[in-house]
Amino acid sequence: MEEPPAQQSSAFPAPPYYFQRYSQANLALLEKYKAHQASASQSKQQAIAESNIDNASDDQDQPKDDVDSNSVEREKKTPDELELDDPELTAGLAALPFPILALEPPPPVKSGVYWQFGRPWPIRETIGSLEEQGCEQLYPKGPIDRVKELKKLNHSAVFNFLELVHTLATSPSEFPVKVDQIRMIFINMHHIINEYRPHQARETLKLMMQDQLSRKRQETAALRQTCEDLRKQLATLREMVADSTNTTRSNVASTTTTTTAMTSGQNMNLPASAIGAGSTVACDIEMAT
Amino acid sequence: MDRLTQLQDAIDKLALLFVSSIDHLSKHAPLVPSNPNIPVVTSDHGLPQDQLQGSAQELALDISRQAKELETLINNLPGIAQTPEDQNQDLELLAQQNEEARVEYEDAVAEANRLLQEITFVLRFIAEDQS
Numbered sequence: 001m002e003e004p005p006a007q008q009s010s011a012f013p014a015p016p017y018y019f020q021r022y023s024q025a026n027l028a029l030l031e032k033y034k035a036h037q038a039s040a041s042q043s044k045q046q047a048i049a050e051s052n053i054d055n056a057s058d059d060q061d062q063p064k065d066d067v068d069s070n071s072v073e074r075e076k077k078t079p080d081e082l083e084l085d086d087p088e089l090t091a092g093l094a095a096l097p098f099p100i101l102a103l104e105p106p107p108p109v110k111s112g113v114y115w116q117f118g119r120p121w122p123i124r125e126t127i128g129s130l131e132e133q134g135c136e137q138l139y140p141k142g143p144i145d146r147v148k149e150l151k152k153l154n155h156s157a158v159f160n161f162l163e164l165v166h167t168l169a170t171s172p173s174e175f176p177v178k179v180d181q182i183r184m185i186f187i188n189m190h191h192i193i194n195e196y197r198p199h200q201a202r203e204t205l206k207l208m209m210q211d212q213l214s215r216k217r218q219e220t221a222a223l224r225q226t227c228e229d230l231r232k233q234l235a236t237l238r239e240m241v242a243d244s245t246n247t248t249r250s251n252v253a254s255t256t257t258t259t260t261a262m263t264s265g266q267n268m269n270l271p272a273s274a275i276g277a278g279s280t281v282a283c284d285i286e287m288a289t
Numbered sequence: 290m291d292r293l294t295q296l297q298d299a300i301d302k303l304a305l306l307f308v309s310s311i312d313h314l315s316k317h318a319p320l321v322p323s324n325p326n327i328p329v330v331t332s333d334h335g336l337p338q339d340q341l342q343g344s345a346q347e348l349a350l351d352i353s354r355q356a357k358e359l360e361t362l363i364n365n366l367p368g369i370a371q372t373p374e375d376q377n378q379d380l381e382l383l384a385q386q387n388e389e390a391r392v393e394y395e396d397a398v399a400e401a402n403r404l405l406q407e408i409t410f411v412l413r414f415i416a417e418d419q420s
Contacts, residue, residue, distance in 0.1 A: 150363045158356050161307050168311070182307070189300050196293055199369050202376040209383040216390040223397040227404050234408065 021096075021103060029092045030103050036089060138188045146192055153192075157185045292365060299359045306355055310348035317341060 093100055113120040138156075139149040164178040319335040322328055335341070371379075 147363055147366055150366075151360060154356060154359050154363065157303065158352065161352070164307075165311070168315075182304075186300060186304055190297060193293055193297055193300075196366075196369070198373070199371075199376070200291065200293060202373070202380065206376065206379055206383060209380065209387060213383065213387050213390055216387070216394050220390065220394045220397045223394075223401050227397070227401050230404060230408065234411070237411075 018098075018102070021098060025092075026096065026100075026103065029089070029096075030100055032086070032089050033093065033100050036086065135184060135187050135191075137191075138184060139192065146196075150189060150192055153185055153189045157182060157189070160185060292362065292367065296359070296362045296366070299355065299362055303352070303355045303359060306348070306352050310352065313348065314341070314345060317344070 109123060111123055113122055115121075138153065160178060160182045164175065164182065167174050167178050317336045318341065319338070320329045320331065336344070
């Protein structure tokens with residue numbers, strides 16, 4: 001707290017080395033640059049469109065050729081001229097020790113390999129890579145009957161173990177060869193099984209999506225059903241109220257008829273049941289949403 | 290647990306059995322003279338011969354049992370019925386359907402909320418009149 005934060009003995013990690021690039025002036029420059037790029041691309045598109053039109057109309061009128069070529073040349077110059085329109089922009093950009101777009105976050109990596117925590121990760125996750133991880137492939141290439149190959153590998157694993165035990169009994173110093181062979185067999189087995197994995201992943205995804213779909217549909221149906229029931233109940237309530245007072249007021253005013261019914265004290269059961277039904281109705285809706 | 294993981298676990302178990310059986314046998318074996326002229330003197334190392342035979346028998350049985358189990362699991366492997374393209378198509382179709390169902394669900398929820406408001410209004414009215 002007393003020391004400046006760039007010193008070595010700070011308790012907190014230092015900010016990234018480029019944090020000082022984000023000054024107000026630089027940020028304003030970035031905005032201007034982006035606006036300029038947008039207008040430049042627009043005018044470029046216009047120029048391309050107009051030059052296409054000009055080229056199409058070139059064949060028609062020969063005396064107009066000079067005018068056309070002039071206009072095309074002029075429009076070709078416009079992107080460059082825009083640079084000159086704003087010498088502040090170009091001077092400012094040139095003065096920065098870094099490209100102005102470095103202030104934006106970097107665009108996502110589209111091909112090849114990206115680095116994370118010091119390790120390269122491929123963009124497209126390929127499972128197989130054909131045992132190019134440096135192990136020989138004991139089962140034949142191309143489409144194979146996985147079950148048969150796995151069984152063969154299983155038997156050869158046990159058999160190789162037997163040979164290993166024999167080697168250990170007779171000439172123990174030669175065991176690494178057998179151990180490596182057994183290792184290769186196991187790696188092959190695992191590799192065959194790993195080739196099932198993407199298929200399994202997609203199947204699992206499909207199952208999950210189907211499950212979500214059916215749940216959504218069920219919930220929608222249940223909601224709609226509950227709404228229907230409640231509307232019916234509300235309608236019957238209103239009917240009850242309207243019948244009991246025999247007034248010719250509008251629907252909205254039908255709720256006020258409950259007050260007249262209560263004050264008149266004629267039908268004390270009605271408001272109680274109205275309240276009871278209404279509250280169950282509200283609870284039902286709240287449970288459903 | 291899914292079959293692929295079971296299968297891979299079984300393979301790993303087999304490898305573990307290999308290792309542990311060799312380890313066990315070599316730990317508990319009696320001493321052997323490296324020079325035929327010099328006999329072995331200490332006799333309290335390792336297990337007696339019949340116990341050793343018995344454990345060797347057990348280990349061999351374990352290994353063969355595990356291998357048999359592995360074979361059964363391999364036999365129960367589901368085949369690959371669909372190509373990746375087929376699966377991707379199915380997934381896209383499902384995604385579309387999910388989207389539609391979501392829209393409908395949101396409609397239903399909005400409707401239910403409206404109804405709820407209506408009913409709370411009615412209830413409040415009734416309650417106010419009661420008091």
